Amino acid sequence: MMPTSTENQGINYGAILVISIAVGVDIFFSVLMAHWSYSWFPVQASSAAPYVDSLFSLETGIGTFIFLGCTGVMAWVILFNRAPKYDEVNGDPIEGNIKLEIVWTVIPLLLVLAIAAYSINVNNTLSTLGPKQKYRVGDNPAALVSMDPKSTVGPIEVIARQWSWEFVYPDGVRSSELHLPVDQRVNFRLISEDVLHSFYVPAFRLKQDIVPGSVISYSLTPTREGRYRLRDAMFSGAYFSQNQTDVIVESEKSFADWLDLSAKQPLQPGLDPSQPLYQRRLAKGDKGWATVPPSPPPLVNDPGNPSAPHEA
Amino acid sequence: MSISNYDARILKAPHPVPGAPDNWKRFFSFNTDAKVIGIQYIVTSLFFLLVGGLLAMVIRGELITPPADLVDPTVYNGLYTMHGTVMLFLFLFPILNGFNNLLIPTMIGAPDMAFPKLNAAAFWLVPVFAIVLMASFFVPGGPASSGWWSYPPMSLQNPLGRFFNGEMLWITAVALSGISSIFGAINFVTTIIRMRAPGMGFFRMPIFIWTAWAAQTIQLLGLPALTGGAIMLLFDLSFGTTFFRPEGGGDPVLFQHFFWFYSHPAVYVLILPIFGIFSELFPVYARKPLFGYKVVALASFGITVLSLIVWVHHMFYSGTPQWMRNVFMLTTMLIAVPTGIKVFAWIATLWRGKIRLTTPMLFCLGGLFNFIFAGITGVMLATVPIDVHVGNTYFVVAHFHYVIFNTIGFGVFAGIYHWFPKFTGRMYYEGLGKIHFVLTFIGATLNFLPLHWAGLLGMPRRVASYDPEFAIWNVIASLGAFILGVASIPFILNMISSWARGPKAPPNPWKAIGLEWLLPSPPPAENFEDDIPTVINGPYGYGLGKPLVDDEEFYIRRANEA
Known part of the structure; x- marks a missing residue:
């Protein structure tokens, strides 16, 4: 060249x-x-x-x-x-080729x-992205999008809020961490109740924004067991960087066992990572610039374990 | 001091002009001389470079450790929002309009702009919206804190419920900035089309003029979309409409289309004039004609056309259907072709040249080096499957800063040093300039290179705190940022001391070819006045032995005598 x-x-x-x-x-x-x-x-x-x-x-x-x-x-x-010092001559006058x-x-x-x-x-x-369907406030968004035909698990509802995650499985179990069976295509319905969020799992290399007023069908296939970080990747306000949880990919059997066990648990407040920071702010006299308060924690069967180490 | 030895025209002039007593006052007045306006733009925007840089230091100070421990997260969000806004709307756009003002009339041999009063009005809107934006730091609730994209519904939340809030002032400032830019664009495009010296056909225009024209065309086509979007956002925020609010039937994603339809091309508005600066400076400091002048000129408009049909690549994961992702991936990647043509042409210009490593040349070479890197990560980001992973992570932040600072910023510094003698009449100090370059190159590389890896590992952008696995990249980046802060010291020192007491500059210190170098340094108010030269050859005749204008000796003599 x-x-x-x-x-x-x-x-x-x-x-x-x-x-x-x-x-x-x-x-x-x-x-x-x-x-x-x-x-x-x-x-x-x-x-x-x-x-x-x-x-x-x-x-x-x-x-x-x-x-x-x-x-x-x-x-x-x-x-x-390089031109030597005091050398004022020109280079080759090449104009093009x-x-x-x-x-x-x-x-x-x-x-x-x-x-x-x-x-x-x-x-x-x-083909991760399925149809995106708008819905009116008050309608049941879950009823609007049918299950992705190629998926064998789901649809799992992913509900994003300022600033927490909630996952609802087809049998009604609710959790704060996302449990998935390995090597099966899972279908999600992505729903936001307030502002834009993004469902991002770096270990999956996948990301999909969650748009309030729309329900988005999204599918993926986990291929490796482990505990991975799920991060909100669309700026969502004051405690955006706290809006993370884990995805636990496990064998089909452990997934089924976990579902059974969780179904027997009573509903309790789930992970709410921004609440301690917000409370600390209030205790210090609500200093700082304005923010909406965090939404109340979701009520879930399994609140998960925020201190467990994640692999990626 | 007697004023009798001044030209009668100067004494009759309605405002102070160069050479007259109280000469400095013209920079604080509604002056219509494009050269005064150019310096007004450049000095104002360099001040805001410091403001934006200071905000960046706080950001990097917060991010040097994983937890949010330096400022409250709400404060962090406001600071990074204002950092982006200040750097784009109060540093980059105004400083490039400064270059347009200094260079367009002098390079095409026009006495002034087509619409001098509109030109001054465009400048004086800058301090107006700057004050609006800075005032937002002091309203209850703090400044806008939803990022420079200001995506609804987050940007519409208005937690305190007050009418005057940071977001409202932010939208107002951005809309005023848009109006200022449209004023400027009308002026620059008209001047380029209508006011060229005799003999200066389109294919005898310097590349800077081509790129300024291509860039300002984008302003005219794209800005109305952003301004319309901003006004709808303001109505949603302040007057209860629901264009973008889902609960009223609006669509938040619609705003993203309005925003990016302009704001992606906006990056080309910024980088095209820098391509112009590279194309001007490489021939001067390699002492060779620009390689493939015509293709380089036309590639500018290739970039303009393509830049208007790529915006959806910012929305690959917003729920954009697959077919649209594919189309916009293709158009985005095609931009690599005209851009590549320019890069290869610059390198071919350097080949077998007589390279002089002056400060402006060092900044050009550094900027080109960084830009080749940024172009490669740009194609990576255009690739949908990769973007779905690294989009909205620090990989994008790193790529963006490689374009916006490591290329555009470097080009701006190159331009300042190169034309400093022409428009101030003084030489700058080469030693301080080289220290500035070395510190800037090291600081910028340490700051922005490591962030690519943080992004590949999955660190989202805009976070106030992060998981400890990203710490190492952030520590290096913060150190780089602090070196960049230090780099501004030799620059400021150089600019102030050189302008105040630097050696007098001859009309053409670089032995450059171009109409502006046939003028005295600094040029008089109306440039060539009554003796506008007739252009008889193309702009980069290094080593070709062909004069640029008819009776060149006359202009050289006159400039030397002035």
Whole structure:
């Protein structure tokens, strides 16, 4: 990708050698970075994660190649094309090169078209997002969206509030932490009662906003047992950063046992992570800038265990 | 001091002009000279760079440890909202309008802007909405605290229920900023189309003019959408309408469309003039013609057109249907093509040049280095499956700051140093400039590079506290932010002392080609006055031995004598 001014002087073997070595080094580091990039993510815990990580790795590889290629030329120029002090002469008056310009238009075009085509394919394979249905306040949002036909578990209602999470399972069990059986496609109905929130589980590599006034059908397949963090990823006000809970992916049997056990538990206040901070603020004389008070904690069968360590 | 030795025109002028007694007063008046307005814009926005930077220091101070322990979370939310708002609406947009004012008339050989009074009105709206915005710190309940996107319904919650609240003042300020920008855009576009010197056809315009034109076209097409959205938001907040309130049948997602229809292209409004600055400076400091001038010029409008059809990539996980995600992924990725053309053209311009590493060139090279990186993470973010993971995390914050500070900010500094001698008539101190560059490059890299990894691990943006696994990246970022704060000291020192007592600048200290370099430093009120040059060649004739204008010797002599 460098203009050489040796076109009319026969073949410059020295230049070809230098460029070949540079491209070889560039490819070496690009492959290295592409492999290394897998270690930058949390564990892969859903069927989406391998796709996301490999797409990212691919783009890291291509990106590293372009970045090192461009900055390598810049470094070369800075090292070897410096004007000596008091040297006022001009460089080679090269005004352009049509062939080169076509090359660096067409290659990026083909690259992004290929990445886009592959990503569309991934989108269709995962097909996480189901229909989004608006509803009027007072209607029962759950009745508006039918179960995703490909899912075997659910629909689990995910209710987001300022600032707590509540999960309602098909048999009526309610919890503050999300329990899911491994290797089964789960369907959710995402509902918000106040402002925008986002259902984000980094270990799943998946995120979906929750829009008040709409109920959104969303499906995913967890693939690894463990305890992962579920974070609200759409800014939702004062205690936004507290609005987190855990997802527990477990075997089908432990999931069924947990459902049975929880069904026998009485309803009790669930996790309400912002309440202690809000109470502390009130105790200090309600100083700070204005906020709406946290909504009351949801009443759930299993309030979960906020002190359990999460894997990712 | 007698005033008899001044030109009669100066004494008759209705306002103070350069060379006249009480010369400094013109910067505090409703002056219609574009060069005065340009400096008014730049000085005002550099002040707000300090304000926004100070807010950033508090943010990074809070985030240096995982728990929310420095300020209350509500205060944190207000501070980060105001940080974004100040940096965009009171630093970047005004400073680039400052460059437009200084450079458009001088580069095209016009005596002034097409609408000088509109121009001054556009500037004086800046302090007005700045005061409105700053006043919101002092109203009960504090300033707006729903982020610079101000997404409803959160932005409509108005916890204290008062009519005058931070959010209301914020929307008012943003709407006024929009009006100011529309005034500016009308002026810049008209001036570029109608007031070029004889012989300056479109393909003899400097690239900065092309990019300013492409950017201001976006302002004209996009700003009405944002302003309309902001007015509906204000009505929802203050007058009981329900455009975006679900309980009244409104749709919160509709606002996101209004907002991003303008606010994504807005980033191109900011970066296009920086592409212009890069395209001006690389030829000067590599002493070579710009590689592929025509394609670089046209690529600017390629970016303008594409920028208007990519906005939904901010809403890939807002419930946007799959087919729309696919379409907007494709359009977003296509922007890499015209942008890539520019990047490769700059690198080809450097190739086999005679590189001079002055402060402006260092900032250009640093900005280009950072921009290549930002472009790569930009394509990653356009990829729907990746965006669904890293969207709304620190990966976006990192990418965005790589664009907005590490590229646009660097370009702004490059432009300030490069044209400082022209418009102040004084040379800056090269040593302080280089210290400023080194500190800025180290600080910016430490600040924004680590945040990519925090985002890949799943740290949401806008949090006041976070899980301990993200701590290491945040500690490094905070250290970088504090170095950036220190970097402002040599810059301020350099600007003030150079302007006050720097060595007198010759008309063309860089041996640059361009109409502005044929003017005295600083240029007189009406630039070329009655002798407007006739342009006979393209703008980057380094080493081609072709004069830029007819009778070039006359202009060089006159500038030297002034």
